[in-house]
Amino acid sequence: MSKTVTYSSVAKKIIMSLAGLFLTSFLVIHLLINLLILFDKSLELFNQAAHFMATNPLIQTFQYVLFFGFILHIILGVVLQIQNWAARPVRYERKGSSEQSYFSKFMIHTGAIVFIFLIIHFANFFVKAKFGHIEPITYDSGTYENLGQLVVMLFSDGAYVIFYVIAILLLGFHLEHGFQSAFQSLGLNHSRYTPFIKGVGTVFSILVTLGFIAIPLVIYISF
Numbered sequence: 001m002s003k004t005v006t007y008s009s010v011a012k013k014i015i016m017s018l019a020g021l022f023l024t025s026f027l028v029i030h031l032l033i034n035l036l037i038l039f040d041k042s043l044e045l046f047n048q049a050a051h052f053m054a055t056n057p058l059i060q061t062f063q064y065v066l067f068f069g070f071i072l073h074i075i076l077g078v079v080l081q082i083q084n085w086a087a088r089p090v091r092y093e094r095k096g097s098s099e100q101s102y103f104s105k106f107m108i109h110t111g112a113i114v115f116i117f118l119i120i121h122f123a124n125f126f127v128k129a130k131f132g133h134i135e136p137i138t139y140d141s142g143t144y145e146n147l148g149q150l151v152v153m154l155f156s157d158g159a160y161v162i163f164y165v166i167a168i169l170l171l172g173f174h175l176e177h178g179f180q181s182a183f184q185s186l187g188l189n190h191s192r193y194t195p196f197i198k199g200v201g202t203v204f205s206i207l208v209t210l211g212f213i214a215i216p217l218v219i220y221i222s223f
């Protein structure tokens, strides 16, 4: 492999890792806001937060950065995977003969399914919130679009609940490897810190997965 190819692959990995870590920070904010649905069945807190996110100019600008981050992460992920396949055309014969962790072998597959999930998710919520008509609801604090009701309606359908739970589990596997892999690509590879980063990544992905899964399940069971 030529040096130019190696340097450009390293650069792609670094950009992809930074984009991935940025998307992770979005996930935390997105989860915290969505969890408001479970803590306030009147949906006032969630609708208020969604209204703030949809009207704040800083957040709206951040949304463009977010979409750019997604596109960058996906394109670089696909390019690096293709380069990887091209560099190693003969697949490993025996299972377990590679040094890779279990989840790392399926990053492109879990990533592709999360991508399909995102397209459906956008059609379910983002497109309706941005371009459709959402019924308004009035509380003491003011009148807001009742986006929470849209979420509750979607998760009254068991098929959607199953689809979301499966997609979020796969996102969890993607995060579990992606988190520590991002730090490695950024050069933070140390016998003392790497196990710690791996541990933080595992705890983080479990918490994010459980949090997101709780939303459709709790709504389906108790709303």
Ligand code: HEM
Pocket: 027, 030, 034, 050, 053, 054, 063, 114, 118, 121, 125, 126, 129, 130, 147, 151, 164, 168, 171, 212, 213, 215, 216
């Ligand atoms: C149960 C889980 C989830 C619920 C209830 C939920 C709910 C929503 C809602 C209501 C919106 C529209 C917000 C608006 O445009 O004002 C939205 C947008 C979005 N969601 Fe989710 N979401 C969930 C899981 C996820 C997951 C797992 C991901 C990432 C893999 C994700 C990524 C996005 C993105 C990128 C947007 C568009 C950006 C934005 O509007 O902030 N969501 N979601």
